[in-house]
Amino acid sequence: MVAVKFIPQILAWIGIVLVLLRGFPGRRSLVTAASIAGFTLGVAGTVILFRSFSGTTPFGVIKSALGVNFLVLWGFAVTVLYRSSGQGMTNWWEKFFGSSLCAGGGALLAGVMAGAVSACRFPGADATAVALLLLVLVAGVLALEALAVENMLPASLTVTPAGLLSIVVSLLLLSASSLLRLDLFSPLSMKVMKGIHDFVHQFMESILVPDHLFVRSVVWKYIGFLFGKEVGFWGGIIIWFTPALLITLAVGSQRLPSVAHIRQGAQRRKLLSDALRSRRLQMVMPLCSLAVFAAAAYQSSFPSVEYWDPKPVAVTANQSGEIFIPKQGEIDLLDGKLHKYLFKQGGREVRFFVLQNPAGQLTVDLDACAICKPDGYGQAEGSVICYYCKTLIPLETVGKPGGCNPVPVHFTEKADGVAIDSVTLINSWDTTVKVTARGKEGGK
Amino acid sequence: MPTTIIETSGLTKNYGDICALKPIDLLVPEGEWLSVMGHSGSGKSTLMNLVGGLDRPTSGALRVGGEDLLALSEDGLARFRREFVGIIFQQHHLVPYLTAVENVMLAQYFHSVPDEAEARSALERVGLGHRLKNRPGELSGGEQQRVCIARAIINSPKLLLGDEPTGNLDHKSTVMVMELLKELRAEERFTVIMVTHNQEVASWGDRTIHLDDGVLVREERMSA
Numbered sequence: 001m002v003a004v005k006f007i008p009q010i011l012a013w014i015g016i017v018l019v020l021l022r023g024f025p026g027r028r029s030l031v032t033a034a035s036i037a038g039f040t041l042g043v044a045g046t047v048i049l050f051r052s053f054s055g056t057t058p059f060g061v062i063k064s065a066l067g068v069n070f071l072v073l074w075g076f077a078v079t080v081l082y083r084s085s086g087q088g089m090t091n092w093w094e095k096f097f098g099s100s101l102c103a104g105g106g107a108l109l110a111g112v113m114a115g116a117v118s119a120c121r122f123p124g125a126d127a128t129a130v131a132l133l134l135l136v137l138v139a140g141v142l143a144l145e146a147l148a149v150e151n152m153l154p155a156s157l158t159v160t161p162a163g164l165l166s167i168v169v170s171l172l173l174l175s176a177s178s179l180l181r182l183d184l185f186s187p188l189s190m191k192v193m194k195g196i197h198d199f200v201h202q203f204m205e206s207i208l209v210p211d212h213l214f215v216r217s218v219v220w221k222y223i224g225f226l227f228g229k230e231v232g233f234w235g236g237i238i239i240w241f242t243p244a245l246l247i248t249l250a251v252g253s254q255r256l257p258s259v260a261h262i263r264q265g266a267q268r269r270k271l272l273s274d275a276l277r278s279r280r281l282q283m284v285m286p287l288c289s290l291a292v293f294a295a296a297a298y299q300s301s302f303p304s305v306e307y308w309d310p311k312p313v314a315v316t317a318n319q320s321g322e323i324f325i326p327k328q329g330e331i332d333l334l335d336g337k338l339h340k341y342l343f344k345q346g347g348r349e350v351r352f353f354v355l356q357n358p359a360g361q362l363t364v365d366l367d368a369c370a371i372c373k374p375d376g377y378g379q380a381e382g383s384v385i386c387y388y389c390k391t392l393i394p395l396e397t398v399g400k401p402g403g404c405n406p407v408p409v410h411f412t413e414k415a416d417g418v419a420i421d422s423v424t425l426i427n428s429w430d431t432t433v434k435v436t437a438r439g440k441e442g443g444k
Numbered sequence: 445m446p447t448t449i450i451e452t453s454g455l456t457k458n459y460g461d462i463c464a465l466k467p468i469d470l471l472v473p474e475g476e477w478l479s480v481m482g483h484s485g486s487g488k489s490t491l492m493n494l495v496g497g498l499d500r501p502t503s504g505a506l507r508v509g510g511e512d513l514l515a516l517s518e519d520g521l522a523r524f525r526r527e528f529v530g531i532i533f534q535q536h537h538l539v540p541y542l543t544a545v546e547n548v549m550l551a552q553y554f555h556s557v558p559d560e561a562e563a564r565s566a567l568e569r570v571g572l573g574h575r576l577k578n579r580p581g582e583l584s585g586g587e588q589q590r591v592c593i594a595r596a597i598i599n600s601p602k603l604l605l606g607d608e609p610t611g612n613l614d615h616k617s618t619v620m621v622m623e624l625l626k627e628l629r630a631e632e633r634f635t636v637i638m639v640t641h642n643q644e645v646a647s648w649g650d651r652t653i654h655l656d657d658g659v660l661v662r663e664e665r666m667s668a
Binding site: 264265266267269270272273274276 | 527552555556557559562598599600
């Protein structure tokens with residue numbers, strides 16, 4: 001079963017080695033050795049990170065490194081498009097691409113990133129030395145297999161530097177997207193959504209129009225559309241795919257060789273035909289990277305992780321307005337799992353959950369945050385996830401207010417259970433969720 | 445001293461039990477016009493097909509333009525035909541629903557990329573500048589054969605093969621086609637292998653070989 005979890009990482013690793021070998025055809029041994037060495041370094045570095053830092057810091061470091069890769073791809077894509085328009089730029093980087101330094105360094109870096117992402121598949125510092133050693137050994141064997149497979153690819157399938165970078169970065173992001181804590185696409189969509197949200201507020205403030213007071217509700221309906229998940233998603237999609245699209249466009253608009261000086265028609269046409277064919281084949285890698293980016297975005301939007309998401313249990317308040325939930329009984333509140341409840345009173349509904357965090361403290365929270373539409377939370381891999389924006393909240397921070405954290409509710413812990421004031425619960429829902437989430441339509 | 449473009453040694457071709465071509469040793473210098481004569485079933489077309497890479501020999505050695513045709517893969521043989529050989533058939537084999545210029549462009553397409561201006565120019569060279577947009581059914585036999593010549597030379601082949609190209613033409617058209625081929629050969633300097641059973645057509649060449657029942661029985665050099 002563990003091996004199945006590694007399928008995205010294995011596929012991405014084979015793909016990375018294959019394209020690196022094809023990208024640096026004269027340096028096959030160097031590329032193979034450097035990529036295996038890089039993978040080993042990546043695994044070792046990740047282990048050191050997990051042993052040195054607690055919480056989400058190691059994931060944050062690796063995620064940031066992946067983000068830098070994506071930004072570099074963006075920069076490269078814009079540059080190659082600029083160059084393809086015939087703007088005068090020096091060819092120093094083309095010489096650099098042909099050098100051993102670039103081949104070895106590139107393979108090493110790609111290996112480090114692939115190794116780091118793969119090592120994150122193991123549960124943090126709990127990874128055993130044997131498991132990690134096995135991972136490195138498998139990666140080494142697969143790299144040598146890729147060496148043999150690459151020989152079978154048609155010789156005409158060449159890769160441009162930009163195409164190579166595009167496919168390597170896309171494969172790294174595909175590998176990372178199968179891990180909730182390393183996924184970049186969902187946070188990117190969220191950033192877009194938040195960016196638009198902040199911009200609208202700043203804009204309203206800059207024209208000295210306070211929110212809500214002077215703007216008719218019908219106008220807010222349209223402004224509200226900008227704050228929606230869909231806008232964030234499509235904005236994220238644009239940013240996600242643009243570099244690979246720009247590179248495809250740049251390769252597709254490469255200038256054909258000048259043939260005016262060739263007298264013989266057949267020779268002239270042959271030269272043009274060869275250039276067109278070469279250009280078409282060079283577009284294969286950027287187009288493949290588009291498909292890989294799409295797979296990564298899909299995996300991010302529909303993760304294969306199974307969330308613990310129990311059906312809310314209906315609860316009622318006693319005559320004094322207190323909701324009491326026993327610690328032990330049909331539901332064990334101390335099992336570290338999220339337990340959802342539904343409280344109804346006079347046409348009002350409130351969803352909330354009780355959870356014992358890893359520190360052993362019980363916490364009661366609304367099944368909604370103060371920012372998003374109240375789609376609720378699920379639990380997986382040491383965190384709860386906001387179904388609306390896919391933000392991961394580490395279990396350690398559940399019960400603390402702010403951001404996309406579930407809104408904490410005041411409660412009293414008794415020896416045999418927890419007691420919640422129903423009025424406080426309803427007011428908490430009304431004042432945070434119902435107002436900020438714009439409407440009653442939300443919720444599952 | 446001209447270089448040898450075709451070199452065969454012990455070249456044979458069997459179709460099942462039938463031996464169409466018995467061991468033949470042949471050298472053809474670059475730029476020569478070689479006529480191949482013989483009665484029906486003597487192995488003329490078989491020899492032409494082998495030399496043009498349209499068929500594979502049963503045994504022997506065959507080098508054309510420095511390439512060992514027996515060593516070439518199917519793709520290699522296709523590339524050889526595309527870039528090295530032009531063929532004119534007796535039955536024309538023009539695509540009936542394409543115009544003259546489109547038929548020529550089709551050959552360009554399979555070679556590299558089509559170029560209409562160049563195709564028009566080729567048809568003008570063979571005297572069909574006024575028939576560019578006509579389909580084969582709207583052309584006379586001689587005109588169709590001239591379209592075939594334009595199609596055969598459009599990719600600047602080093603070797604032009606003709607399989608009874610004037611077999612269906614009257615005397616006047618035959619002379620016109622042969623004169624045209626002679627002019628083009630002088631300009632383009634390609635080698636010609638012309639299969640025919642017509643002594644007059646064979647006499648346009650530099651040398652004639654006679655085949656009989658798959659055996660090279662006689663060779664004669666034409667006077668200038």
